[in-house]
Amino acid sequence: MMGINRRDFLTALGVAGGGSALAFGPQVGLKVFQTLWGEDWVEVPTGLETRINSICQQCPGGCGITVRLVGDRAVKIDGNPFYPINRGGLCPKGQSGLQSLYDPDRIRGPLKRVGERGAGKWESISWDDAIKTVITKLQEIREKKETHTIAIMAGETRGLMQALLERFLLAFGSPNYIRVSDDLAAGPLDAFYLMQGLKEGLVYDLEQANYILSFGCDLLQSFWSPVQVLRAFGYIRRERGSRARVIQIEPRQSITATKADEWIPINPGTEGALALGIAHLMIREGLHDENFIWNNAFGFEDWIDDSRISHQGFKGLVLKEYSPGIVSSITGVPVDVIIRLAREFATTKPAVAIGLRGDVPSQMAVHALNALVGSIDSPGGVLVARDIPVPELPPIEPDEISQKGAQMPHIAQPAKEKYLLADYLPHTFLERASTGEPYKLEALFLYQTNPIFSSFNPEGVAGALDKIPFIVSFSSFMDESSQQADLILPDHTYLERWQDDPVYNLKGYPIIGLRRPVVSPLYDTRHTGDVIIQLARGLGGSLAQAFPGKDFPETLQYYFQKLFEQGRGDLVGQEFEEAWSKLLARGGWRSPSYQTAEEFWQRLQEKGGWWEPIYYYGEGERVFKTPSQRFEFYSQILKERVGVLAEERLKAIGVQVRGDKLFLPHWEAVKPPESNEEQYPFILNIYQPLVFAGLINASQPFLQGITSPAPLERWDCWIEINPELAKKLGISYGDQVWVESPRGKLSFRAKLVEGAMPEVVNIPLGVGHKALGRWAKNIGKNPLLIVEGHLEPLTGRPLINTTRVKIYRA
DSSP states (O other), X not given: OOOOOHHHHHHHHHHHHTTOOTTOSOHHHHXXXXXXXXXXXXXXXXXXXXXXXXXXXXXXXXXXXXXXXXXXXXXXXXXXXXXXXXTTOXXXXXXXXHHHHTOTTBOOSOEEEXXXXXXXXXXXXXXXXXXXHHHHHHHHHHHTTOGGGEEXXXXXXXXXXXXXXXXXXXXXXXXXXXXXXXXTTOOSHHHHHHHHSOSSOEEEOGGGXXXXXXXXXXXXXXXXXXXXXXXXXXIIIIIXXXXXXXXXXXXXXXXXXXXXXXXXXXXXXXXXXXXXXXXXXXXXXXXXXXXHHHHHEESSSOEEOTXXXXXXXXXXXHHHHOOHHHHHHHHOOOHHHHXXXXXXXXXXXXXXXXXXXXXXXXXXXXXXXXXXXXXXXXXXXXXXXXXXXXOOOOOOOOOHHHHHHHTXXXXXXXXXXXXXXXXXXXXXXXXXXXXXXXXXXXXXXXXXXXXXXXXXXXXXXXXXXXXXXEEXXXXXXXXXXXXXXXXXXXXXXXXXSOEEEXXXXXXXXXXXXXXXXXXXXXXXXXXHHHHHHHHHHHHOHHHHTSOSSSSHHHHHHHHHHHHHHHTOOEEOOOXXXXXXXXXXXXXXXXXXXXXXHHHHHHHHHHHOEEEOOOOOTTOHHHHOOSTTSSEESSOHHHHHHHTTOOHHHHHHTTOOOOGGGGGSOOOOOOOOTTOOTTTSOEEEEEEOOGGGTTSOOTTOHHHHTTSOSSGGGTTSOEEEEOHHHHHHHTOOTTOEEEEEETTEEEEEEEEEOTTBOTTEEEEEOSOOBSSSOTTTBTOSOOGGGGOOOEEOTTTOOEETTXXXXXXXXX
16 A cells, blocks of 8 residues: 655645546545555556436435546536435535545455454455355244344435335344434434434424524534535525524524524523523513414423312413523522523524434423424424335235244333433443343344444443354444444445435425445445345345345335325436426426326436425324323423332432422433532534545545534544633643543644533544544544533433533643
């Protein structure tokens, strides 16, 4: 491998940033790019220039892309102008996708471990031998009638691929599909469930909003679909006739706060209290939407149940406990600012309040504001995305062994009296893998997830994985978790494989994109969907009949054939076509741009996806699936989950309040009992830069080079400190600083910023890998290593920003 120094690399980045094609430029730039894309690419590509539409997978956003090819080599990625998610736009991560395809450290074929786990000793094996090894292991498990002892842990997976993984487990006889999601990018999904009865489909109609209150949601950096938000933000600020007002409320001055009309610093963890203070003013001054509350809400006023027992409503609680003075003392936000925000929010409609997936009461408090202004299922407010018409696969008939195995308890399901709102939790799975309770896990498959890096306790995760006799990773890269595997069966990159991508946009429209190969596989990799189908056919019996196609592409065509037969929607197209489709749909008409299934499939590949660009307001049965079929300020779902739990159980799980208040939006101080404020005086706030949101792009050097506008922070990690605090501690810009929590300490380079509150220190998340190739290994620090990982009492999900730390010069 040729050598390359940092200076040469940055020089090449400068050339690329100037708009030059990657294959052209100074000789040093060409050498750098040869290094980035492997020793085999030493010639400037030649041949016919073509373009192929596909779908990006650099984050969960699901943007449409157009890949430019010269001959058979992909040389540039741009946005697909037809695709409604991004309309030709693309973020830096999408632009850097070629570095995934041409990464010189990709795993180039199946590997078998030959040394101790984690020792990094592997030998190449054939795909036939690899598949045979897995089948033999699964047959042994099945012969012992222990089919429930296998599990699949998957990252941000959706559509047909998720269906295949779940279907394989069902046919084999295991309940253990474990989905690992990025909670930092998720919205207030728990509040959405408790107050509207829905677990997915939450979208914010930003393009029609006139007033946006963002409670800690860094829209322009770490939203789940960044390009959608960036386009919407530009539209409401520059393009449309009336300029929307954006207020960012958070402890750190993020990119979104910088671009907003106003940044309101707030004490960490008190966002819910501020929301309730705003609600107090709105209700006291009669600024709430009485029509929405009268016709669509439950639990606003005090009420009496069927047993003639009276209950407190949201109005009474808020007016009694959350006056501006009380809220100001909690949040640090001045009283006059609270009053002004309430009046602006209530009178500048349509208005929308956006929150994060933090503690449940705070989620509910923020979401309640949307009901108070009538912004539920209304333009410029909170929408419930229409169902994506996912075609069903043929029914399967598991045999007796599989049926019994699938009925066993989920390995990651916590005790119901422990976390009342949790179906399953990845950390529960790891605990049980360590203890062997309620049963010992025999095999684990890892798909698009790296739990050792993304966990608060990497040593504990590695220890749990070590207790599992057989681990298979489908990763394309040697990440930390793949190092613990027995077999690695590398998947194609997203630019080499077929896949569907169901998603919805911020207008609530259902969309299904088609990800297709833009180049033939560069190495001896294989689509994980093909591997799953091969395993099923090799195991025989009902498993062999579980999939309608002989491989993934054939199954995908079956899937889209069924979509065609549903007779809904049309292929994606230009914005004027959206207007035409809407007009037809409102009149009950439909005029698709294809006639036959064959034409549908062919044009689908050309355009890049399907959609149904219509949203129907006022469908109460779709928007409210609560017991009352209304928006519930008083959550009857939560009341049913709590049931008759004894006082000691509520105390044990960390629930502080009692009575009706527990089921209403309220504020509780999220303060771990072992917290030592005197010894650890600062709150650690972790955030995700755009380039690393989702924790999947650290091995791409172009992104490492733009992590920060300041050169000293690139290819590294840093800590943001308020200048006055730094002065008191004797810390200067660029100093190495120890950040110590009860869990341990790490050193970071100091960055002094006015946008850091004095009692809060901020560290970006995304680097600090111990593996993943030359562009990620041993670069920066992973702040999760010192996060204590306190758990939300009702959901069991980690609360990432509750750790207290102390800082001092290294």
